[in-house]
Amino acid sequence: MRFAKWVFAAVLVLSCSGIARADTLNPPDGIVGVKGGSGSTQITTLEFPLTFLPCQGASGSVLADCNLFGTGPTAPQEIFAGINDTGTPWDSLDVELTLPTWTGGNVLNCDGGTFFTVNNCAQLSSELVGSTTPQTVTIDFSQGGGNGIGCFDNINSNSIAIHGNVECAANSFVNYNFGSPTGLYDNPFASSCGNTPDEVCGGSDFVIALGYGGSTTTFPSLPVGDVAAATGATVPEPASLLQLLTGLAALLGLRFLRFARA
Numbered sequence: 001m002r003f004a005k006w007v008f009a010a011v012l013v014l015s016c017s018g019i020a021r022a023d024t025l026n027p028p029d030g031i032v033g034v035k036g037g038s039g040s041t042q043i044t045t046l047e048f049p050l051t052f053l054p055c056q057g058a059s060g061s062v063l064a065d066c067n068l069f070g071t072g073p074t075a076p077q078e079i080f081a082g083i084n085d086t087g088t089p090w091d092s093l094d095v096e097l098t099l100p101t102w103t104g105g106n107v108l109n110c111d112g113g114t115f116f117t118v119n120n121c122a123q124l125s126s127e128l129v130g131s132t133t134p135q136t137v138t139i140d141f142s143q144g145g146g147n148g149i150g151c152f153d154n155i156n157s158n159s160i161a162i163h164g165n166v167e168c169a170a171n172s173f174v175n176y177n178f179g180s181p182t183g184l185y186d187n188p189f190a191s192s193c194g195n196t197p198d199e200v201c202g203g204s205d206f207v208i209a210l211g212y213g214g215s216t217t218t219f220p221s222l223p224v225g226d227v228a229a230a231t232g233a234t235v236p237e238p239a240s241l242l243q244l245l246t247g248l249a250a251l252l253g254l255r256f257l258r259f260a261r262a
Contacts, residue, residue: 030109030219031108031213031217032111032139032209033110033112033113033208034141034206035068035115035206036113036114037064037065037068037081037205037206037207038064038065038081038155039081039082039206040061040062040065041080042085042164043082043083043085043230045086046086046230047227047230048227048228049226050080050208050226052080052208052210052226053078054078056075056077061081062079065079065081065207070213073214073215074212074214075212076209076211076212077210077212077222078210079208079209080207080208080226081206082207082208083153083156083205084151084153084206084230085153085156086151086167086232087168088151089148089150089168089171089172089184089232091143091148091198091232092116092232093112093116093141093149093228093229094139094140094231095139095208096136096227097137097139097226098135098136098223098226099124099135099136100223107122107123108121108137108139109217112141112146114146115148115149115206116142116143116144116148117145118142118143119139119141120140122137124137145194146202147193147201147202147203148193148201149200149202149206150202150203150204151168151171151172151186152165152168152169152188153165154203155204155205168186172187179198182198183197183198185198185199187200210223
């Protein structure tokens with residue numbers, strides 16, 4: 001009888017522990033957002049890793065980028081600030097996140113800001129709470145009626161930025177004038193975006209934020225192993241000298257991008 005009581009007590013303790021742990025697993029109704037920022041990390045490839053920085057205790061440019069999304073209780077949990085130095089404008093951005101803990105059936109919120117207006121937020125798996133397998137989800141941002149992310153780096157003056165600007169000018173010049181291969185181009189002089197097809201006129205600096213807006217849009221456990229992939233049109237690779245000359249000519253002739261296509 002005494003042994004049975006101990007068994008019953010052990011089962012009761014374990015059951016209560018399990019209930020308490022389940023109660024602490026809030027649904028990951030987090031939000032992923034994109035805004036213009038300070039562009040601290042130079043991006044040179046269309047697929048790139050995301051190293052998020054915490055907003056709690058942040059200072060300087062990190063704090064400034066966090067404050068773009070909210071302050072105090074509405075501040076983001078983490079942010080990643082980058083600048084597009086790939087040489088091509090972006091009309092979409094896919095953010096892949098791996099969630100260590102999650103609740104089945106929930107939807108992650110997402111907001112592309114002025115860059116992207118067509119946003120495909122992630123639907124989480126319908127598996128039960130307490131799954132030991134992390135879930136990877138992808139949030140798709142598309143330009144739609146937004147500005148897209150441009151490729152002219154006006155923040156940095158190093159070799160990476162210069163090379164990116166030359167390629168950006170070459171790609172934009174060729175795509176604007178010859179529609180090759182899709183016509184997507186960066187128009188940094190646009191007074192309003194979307195007047196011509198395939199036009200990108202957003203800034204090149206951007207911030208991706210996680211879990212901002214308050215307790216209902218924060219992640220109970222922050223994503224890990226995160227990557228992003230952008231898409232944009234590039235021209236066929238020319239000879240280096242021709243590319244440089246084309247880029248310089250395009251830089252000198254960017255004023256022509258003010259005009260709409262015929």
